[in-house]
Amino acid sequence: MxxxxxxxxLALGAYGLAVLEGxxxxxxxxxxxxxxxxxxxxGRESVLARTPDRLxxxxxxxxxLVAGLLAVAVIPLAPxxxxxxxxxxxxxxxxxxxxxxxxxxxxxxGPNGAYAMIGGWRFLGQFIAYAMLIxxxxxxxxxxAESLSTIVIVTSQExxxxxxxxxxxxxxxxxxxxxxxxxxxxDLPTAPGxxxxxxxxxxxxxxxxxxxxxxxxxxLALAGAxxxxxxxxxxxxxxxxxxxxxxxxxxxxxxxLIFGRYVPRVRxxxxxxxxxxxxxxxxxxxxxxxxxxxxxxxx
Numbered sequence: 001m002x003x004x005x006x007x008x009x010l011a012l013g014a015y016g017l018a019v020l021e022g023x024x025x026x027x028x029x030x031x032x033x034x035x036x037x038x039x040x041x042x043g044r045e046s047v048l049a050r051t052p053d054r055l056x057x058x059x060x061x062x063x064x065l066v067a068g069l070l071a072v073a074v075i076p077l078a079p080x081x082x083x084x085x086x087x088x089x090x091x092x093x094x095x096x097x098x099x100x101x102x103x104x105x106x107x108x109x110g111p112n113g114a115y116a117m118i119g120g121w122r123f124l125g126q127f128i129a130y131a132m133l134i135x136x137x138x139x140x141x142x143x144x145a146e147s148l149s150t151i152v153i154v155t156s157q158e159x160x161x162x163x164x165x166x167x168x169x170x171x172x173x174x175x176x177x178x179x180x181x182x183x184x185x186x187d188l189p190t191a192p193g194x195x196x197x198x199x200x201x202x203x204x205x206x207x208x209x210x211x212x213x214x215x216x217x218x219x220l221a222l223a224g225a226x227x228x229x230x231x232x233x234x235x236x237x238x239x240x241x242x243x244x245x246x247x248x249x250x251x252x253x254x255x256x257l258i259f260g261r262y263v264p265r266v267r268x269x270x271x272x273x274x275x276x277x278x279x280x281x282x283x284x285x286x287x288x289x290x291x292x293x294x295x296x297x298x299x
Contacts, residue, residue, distance in 0.1 A: 007083075009077060010072055013220050015035075017250070018034035019031055019033065020257060022034065041209040042205070042206055052202075056107070057202075059106055064099075065210055067097065067099035068220075070096035071097055074093050075093070075221065075228055076234065077242045085149065085150075085151055089149050090141070090142055090149075093221075097180060100180060100218060101124065105123070107120065108121065108198075111202030115202075119201070120199055123188070125188075126179045126268065126271065129272045129275035133280070136286070137166075140283075141162055144156060144162065150233075153228060153229060158232075166290055169290075170230045172286070173226060174226060177226060183257065184261060185264055220249065231248050231252070
C-alpha cells in the first residue's frame with residue numbers, strides 16, 4: 001500500500017503535467033492529448049540510427065526514468081505515505097538526480113548523431129553550473145532540520161516554512177531544478193529552435209515515449225523536492241496531508257513550466273558565468289546566514 005499509492009499519484013501527476021505542458025506549448029487544453037500522443041508513439045516503428053552505440057542508445061532513456069523514480073522514492077506525500085524513509089533521504093535524492101547527467105550523456109552519445117551529441121554536451125555544461133546550486137541549498141535545509149531525512153525536514157517547518165527562512169536558497173534551488181529538467185529558458189539540450197530536438201532528435205517510437213515519460217517524472221521529482229525542502233511538504237490546514245502535498249507539487253511544476261515560456265533562452269556561457277560568479281556566492285552566503293540564525297535564534 002505504501003508503495004502503490006505514491007506510484008499511482010506519480011502516474012496521475014505525470015499525466016496531469018503532460019496535459020498542462022500541452023496547454024502551455026500549444027495553447028489548447030486537451031485532457032486526451034497526452035494519451036493519444038503516447039499511443040501514437042507506442043504504435044510507431046522504433047527506428048535505429050545508422051551507426052549507434054547500441055548499449056548507450058538503449059540504456060539512456062531507461063536510466064533517466066530510473067533516476068527519476070529513485071528520486072521520487074524518498075519524497076513524502078504524508079508522514080506514512082512515502083516509498084522509503086531513509087535517514088539520509090536528502091543525500092540519496094541528490095545522488096539519484098546526478099544520474100540524470102549520465103543518462104543524457106548516454107542518450108546524446110548513443111545515436112552517434114550531431115544534434116543529439118551537441119545536446120548531451122550542452123547538458124554537461126549546464127550540470128557544471130547547477131550541480132553546486134542543488135547541493136548547497138540542500139545543505140542549508142539540512143542544517144536547519146539537523147537531519148537529512150526528508151520527513152524530519154518537513155516536520156522542522158511546522159513553525160516557519162523554509163521559503164521564508166531561507167528565500168535565497170529557494171530561488172537558487174528552483175533555478176537549478178529548471179536546468180536539471182532542461183525546462184525553458186534552460187532547455188539547451190533540446191533547443192527546438194536550433195537543435196531540432198537535440199537529445200530527442202534520433203529517438204522514435206517506444207524509446208521516445210520512455211524519454212518523455214522520464215522527463216515528466218524528473219520534473220515531478222524536482223517539484224516534490226522543492227515542496228519538501230521549502231514549502232512545508234504536507235503541512236497545511238483543513239485538507240488531508242496527501243492533498244496538500246499533491247496541490248503544492250502540481251503548483252510548483254506548473255509554475256516551472258509556465259515561467260520559462262515568457263523568458264528568452266539563456267546562452268550556456270552566460271548561464272555558467274552567472275551560476276559560478278553569483279549563484280555559488282549567494283549559496284555560500286545562504287549557508288552562513290542559516291548557521292548564524294540557527295545559533296542566535298533557534299527555530
